[in-house]
Amino acid sequence: MLTEAERIARLRLARADRVGPVSFKQLLDRFGSAKRALDALPDMVRRGGSTGYALPDPARIDAELAAGEWRGATLIVLGDAAYPPALAAVDPPPPVLWALGDPALLSREAIAVVGARIASAGGQRIARGLSQGLGQAGFVVVSGMARGIDAAAHEGAIETGTVAVLGGGVDDIYPPEHADLHARLAERGCVVSESPMGARAQARDFPRRNRIISGLSRGVIVVEAELRSGSLITARLAGEQGRDVFAVPGSPLDPRSRGPNELLRQGAILCEGVDDVVRAFETLRYLGEPPSEPFDMGQDIDAALIERVAALLSPTPTPRDELARACGAPVSQVAAALLELSLAGRASLLAGGLASL
Template sequence: MGELSEAERRDWLRLARTENVGPVTFDQLVQRFGTAAKALAALPDLARRGGRAAGLKLPTDAQVDKELADGATLGARLIASCEPAFPQALAALDPPPPLIWTRGRVDLLDRPCVAVVGARVASAAGQRFARGLAAELGQNGHVIVSGLARGIDAAAHEGSLPTGTVAVLGGGVDDIYPPEHAGLYARIAETGCVVSESEPGRAAVARDFPRRNRIISGLSRAVVVVEAELRSGSLITARLAAEQGREVLAVPGSPLDPRAKGTNDLIRQGAALCEGAEDVLRALEGLRGFREPERGGYASGPTPDPDDALRREVAALLSPTPVSRDEIVRATGAAAPAVFAALVELSLAGRCELLPGGMVAAG
């Protein structure tokens, strides 16, 4: 697909901001109906069939107008996953975020990127290492991606400001957190790029950070974790990177330092050891000539409507533990398109959650 028209962009935005419509549901709806407009028209009936009594909350025209106006005021750009300007690496995710807001140099997003992430309460040595690693990788032609957080993230951004850095935010593209990074944010917006999946003006909440981490890893060919405790968002980023087929590297540390437990565990699980930029460059050598899969177009196709019996059977098979959608298909013995359609209807009704990677759980 090429650039969306203004009407199509509004439809994509409205569908993406609809209650219970995450990236997986969005992707399934647009594939099934061909356009966001047709999907929007079908939503009330789909949610009702999924078992929802009250109507879905769809954004009003005024809310869509406000989001677009807020973005324009910031000088930010809204890019849909079907458009040529959408980063190729991110478009190849299954599924990609439907839309991203960007502020700054969008061209950086299609250059070879490496994520450098780690602890917020980082040691001075860890911050020095991250700053130097980012600087050297930048000098070797790589854009550094991180999350603007305290500690390792900030050090990685500072080291790569002269060569190109990308900050991915959990809140809106103008949500500067922590507040003391206002100066760093301003420099990134001017010479690098700021990216967010959320609407401008939104303050990040806890559930936004896994989505933010998925974009960090999705933009990158490799993720380097410098310091991380065992229960750390950086380890989530590393796990997502591995699931996305990216290289994962970790910096070893003293077993006496809790901030090394996460990185040492990553190495124990098979992550490559990183003692400097040469280790990252060596890992990326195997990706020379690497090309992301071509982005898919959206085309409607024949999708059988699930009947009530299939919906009930699918709902009964779900539990809080995520399972593959293919397992649900196998258990029902029904056609995969019909099962996927039933899952979309249940998700719109709030009765199940469609997760990236083809997983599904009870809502």
């Protein structure tokens, strides 16, 4: 069990400049605790080739904790017993979550129901009915509290358990007309986000939001979506995370059916009702693969190797083992060098063991 000091240190580490989910997880693997990682960060940044690095002001962290306490939200950090096990299996998992409502819902078996914001009346009826049936079958329904399909999904499952994942903080009501839905979700369901309290959602936050929607869920159902939509991004992320993707077929005359119909062409599971979901889960594998073993990075990396790795990077994401072969060093040492380059702002660490400039 984590001490309260370590939990706060993990929040501070998660809020540190240039520390994303990949580097957060690698820092914990390397140093064993957020406290030791925070102590080491300034030196690592200097070795990576940058200066003037400042850790988050403790007062800023205290203010975030106070805002969460005032709003009645629960802080969940990676390593907590309350951290959702399905999300912990994602590579990499979000370092920090804020939950408003019942955080126990995050650890129950869940299905995501997503789709178009400008949804047809029929699509909303399908989403509402599917979600109601999924709830009666014992599933928590996860969605994003957006207009259209998302809102209908939450409404259908409000009596049995539903989770809304937001791009902004859990206190950021977006769209504004969903203030009543937000209040009911906070009282009878759960609202969750990895953004700080008080943060307002921006465009860059929604891919991260979608990744949590799929990560919390055993499968994702797309009801209506155009070909270029956030719902199809969620479906793609679900496939990458080893989740099952379901699609509700629709008329080829409706542009909102193009997304689900295309998913079906790509091998998604046909979903015409709750029975299709239950039947699929009786025969298909359990979600995801077990998390891979962490690299042993408990070592200092010399500056020459750091620069050799940096010279091999390009804007195109490159696998870590390919970089290791190119510079003739063990993968564990290359991973450690990449971590220091990312903290110095010279590299981006991506899911799946990829890195780029």
